[in-house]
Amino acid sequence: MLNNTIIAIGIFILAYFLGSFPTGYLAGKLLQGIDIREHGSGSTGATNVLRTLGKVPGSIVLLIDAIKGALAVTIVNVIFTYNLVPALPIEWQAYLVPLAATGAILGHSKSIWLNFGGGKSVATGVGVLLAMSWQVGASTILVFGISIAISRIVSMSSIAGAISVTIWMLLFARPLPSVVFAIVGGIYVIWRHSTNIQRIIAGTEPKLGQKLESTT
Numbered sequence: 091m092l093n094n095t096i097i098a099i100g101i102f103i104l105a106y107f108l109g110s111f112p113t114g115y116l117a118g119k120l121l122q123g124i125d126i127r128e129h130g131s132g133s134t135g136a137t138n139v140l141r142t143l144g145k146v147p148g149s150i151v152l153l154i155d156a157i158k159g160a161l162a163v164t165i166v167n168v169i170f171t172y173n174l175v176p177a178l179p180i181e182w183q184a185y186l187v188p189l190a191a192t193g194a195i196l197g198h199s200k201s202i203w204l205n206f207g208g209g210k211s212v213a214t215g216v217g218v219l220l221a222m223s224w225q226v227g228a229s230t231i232l233v234f235g236i237s238i239a240i241s242r243i244v245s246m247s248s249i250a251g252a253i254s255v256t257i258w259m260l261l262f263a264r265p266l267p268s269v270v271f272a273i274v275g276g277i278y279v280i281w282r283h284s285t286n287i288q289r290i291i292a293g294t295e296p297k298l299g300q301k302l303e304s305t306t
Contacts, residue, residue: 098182109193112203126139131285184266243296
């Protein structure tokens with residue numbers, strides 16, 4: 091049991107470091123020699139990269155951030171699929187998958203390489219969901235897509251997607267630990283968008299194609 095607990099902690103730490111890879115920050119430094127945190131919303135996420143650096147860098151950051159989350163969950167699934175750690179009971183998979191997902195999301199938003207700052211965990215969260223359940227991930231992306239088509243506001247659409255995740259987890263009969271992850275993760279993503287919510291209420295949140303004045 092002690093060895094299994096150590097393995098679980100190791101999986102969380104690995105997932106955290108995968109999530110903490112500072113994609114958006116590196117894009118700013120490599121492409122324009124800037125600290126992306128000093129521009130726009132101050133986030134290192136794909137949306138701020140899109141507004142600050144352009145569509146191609148924003149798309150690349152979005153893809154890599156999603157891959158980070160998907161990889162963290164996939165590692166756990168591979169361990170159980172190929173019985174790489176025979177001592178781990180199969181029942182642990184239902185718990186270790188959301189544990190790895192949580193580690194990746196925390197790593198992205200609280201990166202050790204960025205003084206525990208980062209993005210708002212949306213792209214990494216999408217990657218996590220697709221790896222946990224492609225049906226849940228695809229349904230969440232659908233909600234985001236419908237919302238963005240109507241509102242043209244990325245943050246509002248991200249929040250709508252975050253809220254919908256719990257519903258999809260229940261509809262697709264995912265394990266209870268995954269449902270709990272969806273609830274807690276959704277609340278966390280919404281909290282990370284607190285300043286966006288304030289701007290939405292004030293009517294100052296930029297739409298797609300619009301710039302956000304620097305926070306610094």
